[in-house]
Amino acid sequence: MTLKHSCDIKDILIIGGGLVGATLAVALALTKKEYSQALVDAAPEEALFDPRLIALTPGSVCLFKNLDIWPHLVKYAEPIKHIHVSKRGSFGSVAIHAAELDLSELGFVVPAKYINAALYSIIRKTSAITLLKPAQLQSFTYNQEEVSLQINLGEKTTTYRAKKMIGADGNHSLVRQLLNIPTRQIDYHQSAIVTMTTLKSAHENVAYERFQHKGAIAMLPLQENKVATIWTDDNAIISDLMTLEDEAFIKQLQKNMGYRLGRFLAISQRSVFPLQMIQAKELPQSKLFLLLGNAAHTLNPIAAQGLNLSLYEVAALVENLQKNDFSLHGFHHQYQKSLQLSHYLPKIFASDFFMLPGIRPLGMLGLDSFFPAKKFFAKAAMQHSGKIPALLLPD
């Protein structure tokens, strides 16, 4: 679908229709009905092959419920009721139970492809959203009042105008580059293998995270007695693991995880993702531009914060826009918290956890009995601390 007249000016134009840009489009269509908006996405089709398996916090689930997205997802979502964190070669573990925090669950795990499919089934039916897909931002210019964008649609490049532009165009964001926003980048020289493991016994809705010498293995409950399996380690180790036949890989996985989840029977196709942190150093202070999602911050996925943080920001932006404030003001402290958790959690658990000042007396066993610290970890991981945008709260 194209704009009827390319000289029409849109109130908001979103570049990038990944999970973040697409959720924002749906949220705006529901809460700012007077806004005209366009969503521009380069991918030819919905990412139905996206292998990522996403752990959603209760706040993110509330957002999806409040936006009527959840009914599309509920049949694919499996609750996490317990989290169990341990380190290979060390005694002790940390256990967090939903009931201890007066919650029915600590979150849900949903395959990304279903979130994507749900978002686009809504977007395609919502007349307030002009969808340009596949379409690619080439360049833009701007003055005090508006942005003029060159968008490539197949063979043709067309100019579109917008009063505000949001860059939700991922880690290599062209919007960020064209605005000359500097980045802080950390290459962890690690990658993650993502697969689904079929279990012999029931997973009992426990999410396991087991830290290794350098990396970690997370196994999160999925439907049909499968578990989302994310194995991170140094690039060379991950490359070796990728060369193994399924049977040998399962054996290795079992050796590293032990038998808490019983026997592993099979795995699905394995995919590899590089681990990096990219942080836009200065977010634009402008009434014209904003960066969201991976374009603003790509986090180490080990703490399952990336999408959850971005959904928090989508909800914050939508709330501020009700007061015509095109910013994340008042909410942005969450960003530093998620950033630190994603960056330091693997270090705390994988390195010499016991040696860290302040934490040394607790150890991993101590953390389990030291409830306030445990509660802090759980709440930070669930983003249920600080100011919460209304869309992240139950209806």
Ligand SMILES: Cc1cc2nc3c(=O)[nH]c(=O)nc-3n(C[C@H](O)[C@H](O)[C@H](O)COP(=O)(O)OP(=O)(O)OC[C@H]3O[C@@H](n4cnc5c(N)ncnc54)[C@H](O)[C@@H]3O)c2cc1C
């Ligand atoms: C292995 C792994 C596991 C993860 N697990 C979790 C988890 O459990 N929980 C969690 O919260 N997060 C998790 N994350 C993080 C989460 O996946 C990301 O935070 C989230 O997907 C970012 O979405 P996005 O829309 O910002 O970026 P992207 O998904 O990268 O989307 C960007 C979009 O922009 C489009 N685009 C790019 N350039 C242009 C252009 N020039 N013009 C038009 N369109 C353009 C692309 O086509 C794409 O559709 C995980 C990440 C990984 C790698």
